[in-house]
Amino acid sequence: MRDESVDPRDLKSGTARRGTSAYFDGALARFSREVSRAILHDLAVPGAHSPLVQRRRAGLIVSRVRWVAAVFAVLTPLWIGVDLSIFPEPLAWWLAGLRVLASAAFAAVALAFRNTEDMKVANLALGALLAIPTVFFLISDPLVSGYPIEGMAQALAAGYAFLPFVMVAGLSVFPITALEGAVFSAPLVLATIGIVAGDFELLPFRTYLGALWLLGLIAVVATLAGMSQLHFMIQLVNQASHDALTKVYTRRVGEELLDVQFSTAMRSGSTLSLAFVDLDNFKSVNDRYGHEEGDNTLRKATDQLRKVLRRGDILIRWGGEEFLVVMPGTDEKGARVAIERLRAEGLGQRPDGTEQTASIGVAERTADNAADWADLVEKADQRMYVAKKSGKDRVVTIGDETFF
Structure with a gap:
């Protein structure tokens, strides 16, 4: 019921x-x-990005800075005719002169910065681009406010008060972090506050208060748009740079990262160690148990390799079952400690339950007096072959010294 x-x-x-x-x-x-x-x-702070993401981001920011600067270099002086026909003299000529100078400054930014992979240069380029309209605004707004203007001229003069809105909104075209959005939009917001505090406003005070709130809101939205671009870029870089099976760097990208690390070590005089890891008897896994089990064995080995790596170390799949471990700021002794830790952790089990072993060769930039990164990789590769011919499951370090 x-x-x-x-x-x-x-x-x-x-x-x-x-x-x-x-x-x-x-x-x-x-x-x-x-x-x-x-x-x-x-997405919040810039310091944690991988070298690969930083290089790609720097190149994109500078490229877009140059395009935006070139467009403004052309468009800025086109408004001179309107200023001359609307505003009284000598205000119109002062504004025309300012526009010519701003156009020249934009052109200089477009020509001065070349394609780069350095984030410091990219930030300098973006800062220079935003500094031009900020200075233009700080000069033009008080200049226009000092003249009695009525009618259509007054309506056009109000456009000068909204210049910061255009440039803050322009941050949305750059892949930036939240911190960078705050830093780059702050001068334009402070410039607007300075105009109000100096009693140079072209609009009523209450209108400026509302404009400041809107300017802050646009800065937040533009920063979120830039963060969205950055997130998309990070995903694309990671997908394109990582091996689909093992999720470590591919050889093509690894060579690029090696070049960066070796150049950095050369400039700073710091150490740089490599470990060339070749899994022993891996072909027999594929032959006896099939490629699916071979793939599982590779995944287990890379998971074990990750366990012994520091945050700044780089793991590259160099070949089928060959991996390269890049250890910046690590000398021969430090590399030995890392490899001993790896051997203690093991590289996982093969399908038959036995331990997967590896032959490993170690090289270090200063101790080996390597001429370039390829020379350093070659030395580590040769020592790996010595380990392989010596019976496998061992490590060969500098001076053909082995330990088991």
Whole structure:
């Protein structure tokens, strides 16, 4: 017998609430997976990005700075005719002179900066681009406010008050972090506050208060747009630079990173160690158990390799079962400690339950007096072959010294 005390509508309502709750729980779980703490950190501050992301980001920022500067160099002086026809003399000529100088400054920025992979240069380029309209605004706004203007001229003069809005909104075209968005938009916001504090406003004071709130809102939205670009760039770089099976760097990208690390070590005179790791008897796994088991063995080995790496170390899949471990700022003794730790952890098990072993060759930039990164890799590779010919499951370091 049905319980008349329970309203069917309540049952439906409860089911709907549970369904809605399950939906939001699932959405939250998906968001948590996609936006991890590490990703949020990468989008908030610039220091944690990989060298590869920094190089790609620097190149894109400078490229866009040059394009924006070139466009403004052309467009800025085109408004001179309007100034001359609307504003009284000598204000119109002062504004025309300012526009010529601003156009020349934009052209200088477009020509001065070349394609780069250095984030310091990229930040300098973006800062120079934003400095031009900031200075233009700080000079033009008080200049225009000092003349009695009415009618159409007054309406056009108000456009000078909104110049910071255009440039803050322009931050949205650059892949920037939250901190960079705050730093680059701050001068334009402070310039607007300075104009109001100096009693040079072209609009009523209450209008400026609303404009400041809107300027801050646009800065936040533009920064979020830039962060979205940065997130997309990081994903693209990671997908293009990592091996699909093992999720470590591919050889092509690894060579690029090696070049960066070796050049950095040369300039600073610091140490740089490499470990060339070749899995022993790996072909027999594929031949006896199939490629799927071979893939599983590779994944286990790379997982074990990651366990012994520091945050700044780089793991590269150099060949089929060959891996290169790049250890910046690590001398021969430090590399030996890392390899001993790896051997203690092991490289996982083969399908038959036996331990997977590896032959490893170690090289260090200063001790080996390497001429370039390719020379350093060659030395580590040769020592790996010595380990292989000596019976496998061993390490050969500088001076053909072995340890087991």
